[in-house]
Amino acid sequence: MLRPRYxxxxxxxxxxxxxxxxxxARGIVIFVPPFAEEMNRCRRMITKQSERLVALGYCCVVPxxxxxxxxxxxxxxxxLERWRNDLTACRSACELDKRMPVYVIAIRLGAILAASWxxxxxxxxxxxxxxxxxxxxxxxxxxxLRLRSLSAMLSGSGKRETESDLLHELHDRGLLEVxxxxxxxxxxxxxxxxxxxxxxxxxxxxxCWLEVAANSAVSPSRPASSxxxxxxxxxxxxxxxxxxxxxxxxxxxTTTAPAVxxxxxxxxxxxxx
Numbered sequence: 320m321l322r323p324r325y326x327x328x329x330x331x332x333x334x335x336x337x338x339x340x341x342x343x344a345r346g347i348v349i350f351v352p353p354f355a356e357e358m359n360r361c362r363r364m365i366t367k368q369s370e371r372l373v374a375l376g377y378c379c380v381v382p383x384x385x386x387x388x389x390x391x392x393x394x395x396x397x398x399l400e401r402w403r404n405d406l407t408a409c410r411s412a413c414e415l416d417k418r419m420p421v422y423v424i425a426i427r428l429g430a431i432l433a434a435s436w437x438x439x440x441x442x443x444x445x446x447x448x449x450x451x452x453x454x455x456x457x458x459x460x461x462x463x464l465r466l467r468s469l470s471a472m473l474s475g476s477g478k479r480e481t482e483s484d485l486l487h488e489l490h491d492r493g494l495l496e497v498x499x500x501x502x503x504x505x506x507x508x509x510x511x512x513x514x515x516x517x518x519x520x521x522x523x524x525x526x527c528w529l530e531v532a533a534n535s536a537v538s539p540s541r542p543a544s545s546x547x548x549x550x551x552x553x554x555x556x557x558x559x560x561x562x563x564x565x566x567x568x569x570x571x572x573t574t575t576a577p578a579v580x581x582x583x584x585x586x587x588x589x590x591x592x
Contacts, residue, residue: 320337320340321336321337321338322336323335323336323337324337326408326412328390328391328392328404328405328408329385329401329405331385331390331392332390332391333383333385334383334388334389334390335380335382335409335412336380337378337380337381338369338370338381339372339373339376339378339379340378341415344376344377344378345375345376345420346378346419346421346422346445346587347377347378347379347380347419347420347421347422348372348377348378348379348380348422348423348424348587349380349382349406349409349410349421349423350365350369350379350380350381350382350423350425351424351429351430351432351436352365352381352383353427354427354459354463354510355463355497355498356498356500357426357427357568357569358387358388361567361568362573364567364574364576364580365381365426366381368424368583371580371584372584375584375587377587382405382406382409384397384401384402384405384406385397385402390405393501394500394502394506395501395502397506398505398506398509398510399431399432399435399509399510399513400509402432402436403435403436403439403440406432406433406436406440407436407440410440420445421442421443421444422444422446422447422448423442423446423448424450425447425448425449425450425452426450426451426452426568427450427452428453428456428459428510430449430452430453431510431514431515431518432513433447434515434519434521435513435517437522438521444523444524445524446524446525446587446590447522447527448527448586449526449527449528449529450529450531450583451530451531451568452528454514454542454546455515455542456510456511456512456514457514460507463497464482464485465482466498467480467485467495467496467498468482468485485497489502489503495507515546516549516550519550519557520555522555524556525557525586525590526550526555526558527582527583527586528557528558529560529562529579529583530559530560530561530562531565531566531579532564533563534563543559547559558586560582562576562579562582564576564577564579
């Protein structure tokens with residue numbers, strides 16, 4: 320059962336897709352999408368994963384956050400707080416039975432958003448799955464700004480823009496266009512000031528951290544390893560696994576990572592990954 324619909328958000332309409340029956344579901348799975356073009360490149364992966372989970376008896380919810388996809392609003396008017404409110408609105412619109420298990424699958428930057436939302440909204444979380452999560456909002460936005468510099472180089476315009484140049488333009492003009500996406504100082508700041516570990520440290524539900532790599536023997540990066548160690552030292556139940564597959568959020572042609580879907584289903588069905 321596929322139910323695309325608009326719901327009322329904070330001050331405009333939000334688009335969301337529900338798959339599966341809510342009345343007799345074994346649980347609900349809420350997807351928290353990544354940012355900008357990564358979101359578009361992940362749509363097929365999210366669709367395939369939700370279809371597989373529905374076949375197992377779960378209801379899946381895939382929202383478009385304010386200023387993205389088919390939701391109303393402008394991206395430059397958004398920030399993490401607004402997106403947390405969007406997730407709360409989507410959860411409320413589902414009219415869930417309080418006894419129904421809630422799982423969250425968060426992708427890339429969506430991991431930082433999901434971790435803070437789960438705590439703020441007191442989501443009765445059964446389990447959290449992270450797909451190649453972003454660790455630092457500041458580093459992520461620095462990489463995002465580089466897309467603008469790279470575009471200028473590839474176009475042969477001869478214009479060289481440093482990150483400092485772009486930040487000056489952002490704050491002087493109040494807006495900055497990067498790779499077709501217009502961001503504001505507020506959106507930039509809210510992401511840049513956020514980090515993954517701060518939110519995860521406050522979670523009590525188990526976490527399945529899946530890092531997509533060329534092969535499953537790859538060790539976690541030093542920042543990821545440090546974050547996992549920090550969480551475990553704080554007695555957070557986090558399981559880390561490197562999973563072989565294409566980095567579906569970066570490929571020009573939309574693709575999927577079946578092994579990631581397999582591990583996600585295993586965690587939701589059986590527990591730690």
